[in-house]
Amino acid sequence: MLPVSALRAALLDWYDAHGRTLAWRAPPGSPPPDPYRVWLSEVMLQQTTTPHATPYFEAFTARWPTVTDLATAEDSDVMAAWAGLGYYARARNLLACARAVARDHGGVFPDTEAGLLALPGVGAYTAAAVAAIAFGRPANVVDGNVERVMVRLFAVGTPLPAAKPELKRLAATLVADDRPADWPQALMDLGATVCRPGRPLCEACPLTGWCAAFASGQPERWPLKTKKADRPHRTGVAWVLRDGQGRVALMRRPDKGLLGGMMGLPTSAWGVSPADAAPPVAADWRAAGAIEHVFTHFSLTLTVRVAEGEGDFVWTDPEAALGALPTVFRKALERGLG
Template sequence: MRVEGRESKIAQRLLAHYDVHARRLPWRAPPGSNATDPYRVWLSEVMLQQTTVAAVGPYFAAFTARWPTVEALAATQDADLMAAWAGLGYYARARNLLACARAVANGHGGRFPDTEEGLRALPGVGAYTAAAVAAIAFGRRAVVVDANVERVVARLFAIATPLPAARPAIRAAADSITPDARAGDFAQAMMDLGATICTSRNPACGICPLRQDCDAVWTADPAAYPVKAAKKVRPHRMGDAWWIERSDGHVWLVRRPDKGLLGGMRALPSGAWSDDPDPTPPFAARWTTLAEPVAHVFTHFSLALRVHATHVGIGHVGLDDSPPGDGEWWPIAALDDAGLPTLFAKAAQMAMKEGIGDARH
């Protein structure tokens, strides 16, 4: 769709601004040139979903140093990938990342499809990621709408319908201003605009290159767009985790089921998370409970995780010297290398700080 009139001026002004003010990011090509490595574009887009640029930077550098190609990533072990992802959150992204890498390496000769349709056929690649990679890596005209773009477009056109019902109108409006040429630069320019000028709170309208084109500027409160539906109350759950420390300086870690929250990650043994969980420990021992639970917030609920600890000597837990379940003794001195997700990393830090694993039978 070729843009005209006001819409074409929006694209022209924004691209001119981007040519001068584009953020320099390790996965981004300079303005006016398509990215040369679709792998880096794809990897960055997956990492950036619901995560800030500042948080992603070190992870992106570590991933591309360890796995410089999609074939290298595809060949890694699941546990190694999950450990490297620890701390980024939304761990389903990591599982999808590996599935997609293997599909590209094994089914496409290590080459990413260069169209939205082809990209959408890959596991874990949704509409946004397919559009972003098609536009940024391959120069295809694609309508790229992330949270930043959604906010910019809702303000440009003063779309008053509350989210999420407004999304079809926002996408149609974004389509109307996406140019045929430099679609990748345009998408990144819109992202930059939302991240640095057209921010959620206190947008810097005075320095915005699209100020004269923006309908929301003429309202009493541009920051009121996009209009958001009333938030639902986030439910609260409780749970229990067990710190099992062996006398030789190891702690018992388990691998969580592949499906579900924190799937495939190493973790402390943990019971169900519910309104009234069963605090029965995995085996009979003298357990010490941390004074305060570990507080953590997931997307759909908040959690208070009670931490219980015990110290066991060699040969004190079962015939094979291991607690029940599928797990491994991990050296506490190298616990950072286990790749614990944030929730369990916090629990481990609190247990070690309190010294509750030093309680003897």
């Protein structure tokens, strides 16, 4: 049985001295941050690194400083501002949640996990994070960094991802009423900066006295991981069509599905042979090479074809399109403009 009070005190002391300075975070001991900023950051950080998410967070909060401001934004503006963060269902959920908070809660976020969980697009992790960090609730906040700390602290032998329920249970044994907002952030920071993937920096860790992986002499062995299955590969065609003014043809993708609601180039279905793909309009199409892109569940090769012509599209200046398109379409457009 770990001495929870001593372990918590050691980690919180370390956090006071070494915690990261982040755009959405209040320093240790400060009044809690705006729940809107905590919620927005947590949504952005899902499947996205802190350095990549930070400029997006700063741009969003400058343009939409409150949840009510975001709730009244045009869908297309938010989706364009999100371009480059990936996982675009998050942007649609972001708008749905902001509008629910504005409409049903007077622009004020619920201050409990249960209340937060009732909001559209808010899952167990985000509800716990906002409840703890913004409202000082002693919640069990477990992300990938916290999982890695738990794996090593307890030398959990079950490979990830199967170990996740066990790691969440172990993390819950360390939750207490003392400094509930700082505790999860301290664990996250320890995992991000010290208890890192690969070789952990055990010499800088405040928890080595209690860490079973450190005691083993080979802390880098943890976490164990189940071998991932090979990622499926798909093919398709992206068409770069330009008009007499040099503008490029874009179209809005269906709301449902991958990159739903986003602006993109006309493409074939992703999964057909380029030889079988029918172009969006009749034109003198020319080959312009191909681009590669990797999504979470599959990799994609898009053959790029270019032409001049007309049609019922959203005609956009190429530079503006490059700044607003999701990465896969930006790659294809760059190749087509080549």
